[in-house]
Amino acid sequence: MKKLINTPSESVRESLEGFAQAHPDRIKYVADPCYLVRADAPVQGKVALVSGGGSGHEPLHAGFLGPGMLDAACPGPTFTSPGPEQPQAAAKAVDAGAGVLFIVKNYSGDVMNFEMAAEMHDSESATVLVNDDVAVEDSSFTSGRRGVAGTVGVEKIVGAAAEAGQDLASLKSLGERVNAQSGSMGVALTSCTMPETGKPTFDLPADEMEIGIGIHGEPGRRREKLAGADEIARTLLEAVIEDLKPAGGQRVLLLVNGMGATPLMELNLMHAAALRALEPHGLDVARSLVGNYVTSLDMAGCSLTLTLLDDEMIRFWDAPVNTPALRWGC
């Protein structure tokens, strides 16, 4: 294992400390129970958004803390759900009286622990479950579909709506709509390696890729010989389009998301490949985002996400956001 770490079991904590130290004016880090909040929380007059999940997917979720996106993030150990006491404490810290919306990726541990946190929260709360991965039904850590990079769109759009003063029921409904209109599929060129185990999560021969990979290295749909970017883009996007069944001319957000070890040069190239792959489908790519947003430690590869957009979603996507990992308009 070649990683920039000290003691493997301390990597998550040390990384969170370094992250908070890099953003002292915008992030507050609480060590035990572990959660991070935007520095101006609790923010009066808005519903508080709380997310979280296993570490190893940075910048998700703590990188999305700030005006226009999340109020609190609860990082678990690497690829492991946070305990229920984390979202419970985080929710208490950020709830300014308008209630709390939990945004939870669909993994069994996350679902269970955020549900417990919601039950223990002593004022109004609701939950949006994200399950945008079209690759497989059920998986190592999941009943039903996995939540992956579509989470970025849900957190951005619902975050802007919360900032605009929408109430809890409206935000839950909006979040579920964004999720239902989002589909993702990923490809791995290499495995990832958890600091705590020091060994690749799975074996992938030098000339093969895994189509439909999960963000923890869970199995995808199939192994194939390594293909070119254009063919990969077609394979991933055809699966997403088959799932979402967009009408011709439909406006979409295209997210080209790196898995952690794939450089921007390749992600930009994949963006061009994705646009080519979308051409025959007659969609209107109204917005694009290219970069490392929902990673899988040091996995090489990417995922492609389409979110079908309407006027309200575009307005909230474009709205100002001021977080460590996503920043525009402010």
Add this chain to the structure above:
Amino acid sequence: MKKLINTPSESVRESLEGFAQAHPDRIKYVADPCYLVRADAPVQGKVALVSGGGSGHEPLHAGFLGPGMLDAACPGPTFTSPGPEQPQAAAKAVDAGAGVLFIVKNYSGDVMNFEMAAEMHDSESATVLVNDDVAVEDSSFTSGRRGVAGTVGVEKIVGAAAEAGQDLASLKSLGERVNAQSGSMGVALTSCTMPETGKPTFDLPADEMEIGIGIHGEPGRRREKLAGADEIARTLLEAVIEDLKPAGGQRVLLLVNGMGATPLMELNLMHAAALRALEPHGLDVARSLVGNYVTSLDMAGCSLTLTLLDDEMIRFWDAPVNTPALRWGC
């Protein structure tokens, strides 16, 4: 070679196209001779900043195009200088009458070709040479020290000063001051692989790292057994401090820069390690930046940069910047 590409020799072009397509409102891409400019160029009333160099270091330089930073970027082939016709055409496209400042990393090909472009440019121009890498004197592609991640600070600070209306001579002087007060050193955990060759640039055993690596995989100072993040941070920063010789209490900018395949989790951890390593030196880490800014294709590793700050430099560092890769305050 496992990369998200099509034909290796077309990778740079396809990547630039995908980059420009991802930022249609802010970037204009000219294919031949190849350069990219901020969409509102030429901007009246300011000196135009033109940079460039070999590709494979994304987001450098095109990712820094926009208000508060660069006006034009000239990408060469992978790890290869752009031809003189590229900065010449770029300079002509962005010069609004106040002159052009070329910002050039100190590699022989870049220096020669930007010099030719400056000679051919038919109005006033000046050049700032960046050579912040303290690791080695002379190297594969360089006489003297190499220009590496310190370039980000030069382009950001001089970019803000240009936006504020400083004249060409002042900007050259400011850029040279930022460069002189910047020092960087990098470490590679793995080699990088150029799409065009398909083979690792150098061999690095599974338990070793290269201290003082260049951003093209040029040899560093020495090979060592892989060490922990704290020890790596101390090694790199002590070399930088020995070079810069800062006074106690000196304010510094700390840049933790990923080489392309190192995930943010590790870079954040390195930021914490760097802060610990700096403690005994009594510096005031006034600003930090953590992320992938000057990469080396798919190399795993990082570099640490210190820039000694004064009031003017802090003001220009903090000034609004609105580019694909660096954005704040606007």
